[in-house]
Amino acid sequence: MTGAQMTDTPEALIEVRDLAKTFDVSKPGLVRLLEGLPVQALKAVDGVAFSIRRGETFSLVGESGCGKSSVARMVVGLDRPTRGSVVFDGTDLAALRRRADIAPLRRRMQMIFQDPYASLNPRWRVADVVAEPLDAFGLVRSRSDRTEKVAEVLQQVGLSPDDGRKYPHEFSGGQRQRISIARALAANPDFVVCDEPTSALDVSVQAQILNLMKDLQQRFGLTYLFISHDLSVVNHVSSRIGVMYLGRLCEVATAGDLFRHPQHPYSRLLLDTIPDVAMAGRARAPVPGEVPDPIDPPPGCAFHPRCPFANERCLQERPEPARYGHSTVACHAVEEQRIPPFSRSNTGR
Amino acid sequence: MALLQVDRLRVEFPARQRTLVAVDDVSLSIDAGEVLGVVGESGAGKSVTGAAIIGLIEPPGRIAGGEIRFAGRRIDCLPDDAKRHIRGREIGSVFQDPLTSLNPLFTVGQQLVETILAHSDRTAADARRHALRLLEEVGIPAPAQRIDAYPHEFSGGMRQRVVIALAICAAPRLIIADEPTTALDVSIQSQIIALLKRLCREHGTAIMLITHDMGVIAETADRVAVMYAGRIVEVGPVRQILRSPNHPYTQGLMESIPRLGSDSAPLAQIDGAMPRLHEIPVGCAFHPRCPDASERCRETRPALRMVADSASVACLLFDDGCADD
Ligand SMILES: Nc1ncnc2c1ncn2[C@@H]1O[C@H](COP(=O)(O)OP(=O)(O)OP(=O)(O)O)[C@@H](O)[C@H]1O
Ligand SMILES: Nc1ncnc2c1ncn2[C@@H]1O[C@H](COP(=O)(O)OP(=O)(O)OP(=O)(O)O)[C@@H](O)[C@H]1O
Ligand code: SF4
Ligand SMILES: [Mg+2]
Ligand SMILES: [Mg+2]
Numbered sequence: 092m093t094g095a096q097m098t099d100t101p102e103a104l105i106e107v108r109d110l111a112k113t114f115d116v117s118k119p120g121l122v123r124l125l126e127g128l129p130v131q132a133l134k135a136v137d138g139v140a141f142s143i144r145r146g147e148t149f150s151l152v153g154e155s156g157c158g159k160s161s162v163a164r165m166v167v168g169l170d171r172p173t174r175g176s177v178v179f180d181g182t183d184l185a186a187l188r189r190r191a192d193i194a195p196l197r198r199r200m201q202m203i204f205q206d207p208y209a210s211l212n213p214r215w216r217v218a219d220v221v222a223e224p225l226d227a228f229g230l231v232r233s234r235s236d237r238t239e240k241v242a243e244v245l246q247q248v249g250l251s252p253d254d255g256r257k258y259p260h261e262f263s264g265g266q267r268q269r270i271s272i273a274r275a276l277a278a279n280p281d282f283v284v285c286d287e288p289t290s291a292l293d294v295s296v297q298a299q300i301l302n303l304m305k306d307l308q309q310r311f312g313l314t315y316l317f318i319s320h321d322l323s324v325v326n327h328v329s330s331r332i333g334v335m336y337l338g339r340l341c342e343v344a345t346a347g348d349l350f351r352h353p354q355h356p357y358s359r360l361l362l363d364t365i366p367d368v369a370m371a372g373r374a375r376a377p378v379p380g381e382v383p384d385p386i387d388p389p390p391g392c393a394f395h396p397r398c399p400f401a402n403e404r405c406l407q408e409r410p411e412p413a414r415y416g417h418s419t420v421a422c423h424a425v426e427e428q429r430i431p432p433f434s435r436s437n438t439g440r
Numbered sequence: 441m442a443l444l445q446v447d448r449l450r451v452e453f454p455a456r457q458r459t460l461v462a463v464d465d466v467s468l469s470i471d472a473g474e475v476l477g478v479v480g481e482s483g484a485g486k487s488v489t490g491a492a493i494i495g496l497i498e499p500p501g502r503i504a505g506g507e508i509r510f511a512g513r514r515i516d517c518l519p520d521d522a523k524r525h526i527r528g529r530e531i532g533s534v535f536q537d538p539l540t541s542l543n544p545l546f547t548v549g550q551q552l553v554e555t556i557l558a559h560s561d562r563t564a565a566d567a568r569r570h571a572l573r574l575l576e577e578v579g580i581p582a583p584a585q586r587i588d589a590y591p592h593e594f595s596g597g598m599r600q601r602v603v604i605a606l607a608i609c610a611a612p613r614l615i616i617a618d619e620p621t622t623a624l625d626v627s628i629q630s631q632i633i634a635l636l637k638r639l640c641r642e643h644g645t646a647i648m649l650i651t652h653d654m655g656v657i658a659e660t661a662d663r664v665a666v667m668y669a670g671r672i673v674e675v676g677p678v679r680q681i682l683r684s685p686n687h688p689y690t691q692g693l694m695e696s697i698p699r700l701g702s703d704s705a706p707l708a709q710i711d712g713a714m715p716r717l718h719e720i721p722v723g724c725a726f727h728p729r730c731p732d733a734s735e736r737c738r739e740t741r742p743a744l745r746m747v748a749d750s751a752s753v754a755c756l757l758f759d760d761g762c763a764d765d
Contacts, residue, residue: 297696302706345651364626
């Protein structure tokens with residue numbers, strides 16, 4: 092096993108290799124020509140690699156716009172990568188051309204979104220929403236099979252079969268998220284991508300949904316790719332975590348390692364800025380600097396303008412991911428062993 | 441005397457079949473230089489309470505009872521132009537989405553200067569100097585270069601700081617901040633929080649900070665009021681409420697927050713959901729979800745009572761039995 096490619100484990104269900112997505116964000120053609128503007132490309136994702144083992148929860152964290160959702164959409168095949176590949180259970184998704192080959196894999200990969208309302212068709216009854224994958228993948232033979240399966244998954248997520256007759260707007264935010272989980276479950280997936288599934292919910296409702304997801308994971312052996320910007324939530328649900336900054340992974344580590352010994356300066360910054368309930372009344376040093384412009388990212392290490400450890404090399408040379416213990420980190424200071432051991436400023440002083 | 445004193449506030453919205461009570465018998469106070477956090481689930485009545493204080497309840501909604509006093513003066517029943525005068529000059533506001541508070545057609549500098557001129561008798565040149573100082577104070581880098589930029593040319597965190605600059609440009613004595621950091625990244629969030637705290641410390645500004653982020657409350661607030669179904673269920677010093685809450689709802693809420701360093705055991709959860717306005721149960725509004733509910737909780741509505749030095753709770757477990765309403 093070499094360098095950052097810690098991906099060739101036999102139990103890996105998902106392997107993401109050198110994934111990249113570039114968006115053309117130029118002004119419309121005519122305007123661009125008239126005003127003499129250049130073509131502008133936004134590298135939303137640039138060379139991301141990780142693997143997810145069967146039954147584990149792998150999370151992506153990072154600030155808004157760092158590319159988490161873009162990775163998620165490529166992993167489930169909703170978007171085509173500009174470069175790189177996604178291998179699901181041994182099959183390279185990009186190699187599949189025929190619909191008939193793709194459909195069975197699609198069924199096994201489901202997605203839950205942040206806004207449970209926007210992702211549910213308001214004119215459909217809940218039963219039809221939930222049965223959508225059953226119909227799309229031809230998973231049921233008869234009307235009564237369908238009704239039975241819908242009732243079963245509604246119960247699995249803590250709703251009642253009678254709720255199937257109602258419309259999404261008749262439910263609260265937490266209940267709507269249960270409906271989208273039920274829809275994902277109806278396809279009997281192996282792998283579920285959860286893009287900020289609780290970000291729109293109150294903490295008390297969030298606890299219900301996180302507990303439900305964990306329970307379903309244990310019952311059905313699900314594998315999750317979980318996306319959130321809430322580090323306490325990520326810490327609670329994850330086996331392993333990838334920290335993203337401007338389209339790249341800067342650290343991949345187990346949840347325990349990341350929270351106890353974060354290595355990358357950006358991981359440390361993130362950990363230091365979590366508002367923590369335990370720190371009532373204590374002051375927290377604000378972080379200087381802005382999230383940079385993804386269209387015109389800083390050269391070298393994209394994090395260098397905000398990094399307390401940046402040196403000459405960081406301004407010019409982009410750090411590549413490398414293994415340190417069980418973690419993968421892309422940072423010159425870590426490689427050069429210039430980084431002091433981490434102490435969370437919240438917990439000490 | 442408290443800077444802001446709200447007594448038994450009631451806000452109603454007439455609906456087709458019945459009148460919905462969004463804020464029901466809410467009393468709170470804020471001193472100069474103090475941050476009062478207001479927390480609670482979506483729909484608990486936090487924003488409506490804030491809107492009532494700044495006089496922004498849109499008809500047919502109305503303040504149907506209670507009093508709001510600011511610096512000793514009643515402000516809930518003033519005529520519209522007097523309300524508008526207080527708003528902006530004495531009480532500033534910051535809302536969740538900075539774009540709704542900024543006009544996209546004018547530069548940040550134009551908007552600041554206009555607001556400063558409206559609330560003071562400075563000259564235009566002096567107002568612009570003041571605008572620059574404010575931008576610097578809220579942490580906009582290179583303000584002299586940014587002052588003539590339009591809102592869309594700023595990042596989300598910078599826009600929110602511009603909104604705060606607008607809110608403080610008339611040096612208000614109270615700021616109502618409704619979810620000021622909810623749309624922002626944690627690193628930017630920490631900058632905004634530090635800024636709000638500095639305003640309190642250096643200018644004695646009082647802040648009502650509405651949010652459902654307990655972490656933000658923990659770091660920023662001096663006292664915290666917990667709302668549920670339009671009512672305040674518990675209020676007190678932030679440490680006390682977060683570490684040893686008394687109300688069963690606050691207890692459930694605190695336990696349901698994932699903590700760093702905790703194991704991955706299931707989170708404690710409060711089953712069920714907060715009732716909608718048209719189906720608020722009689723008695724204690726929390727009783728259908730409360731693990732400690734007794735027969736009395738179904739009938740008797742608990743009043744907010746002092747339990748410790750400066751903490752109050754509305755729960756029959758802490759009631760001596762002589763509640764009369
Ligand atoms: N269809 C698109 N066209 C152009 N740019 C896009 C498109 N989708 C995403 N982007 C850009 O790609 C970058 C990454 O976006 P993405 O949605 O993946 O971020 P994210 O990490 O999920 O952020 P958030 O936490 O805000 O959801 C952003 O700069 C975004 O503006
Ligand atoms: N103009 C209105 N007409 C009718 N009902 C309203 C109106 N404004 C608010 N409400 C209702 O009043 C209740 C309290 O709303 P409020 O906006 O204060 O909640 P909140 O605690 O701020 O919630 P959130 O965390 O979602 O912002 C809600 O049930 C809401 O539907
Ligand atoms: S590579 Fe350099 S700039 Fe980037 S995080 Fe490491 S030390 Fe900081
Ligand atoms: Mg996203
Ligand atoms: Mg609100």
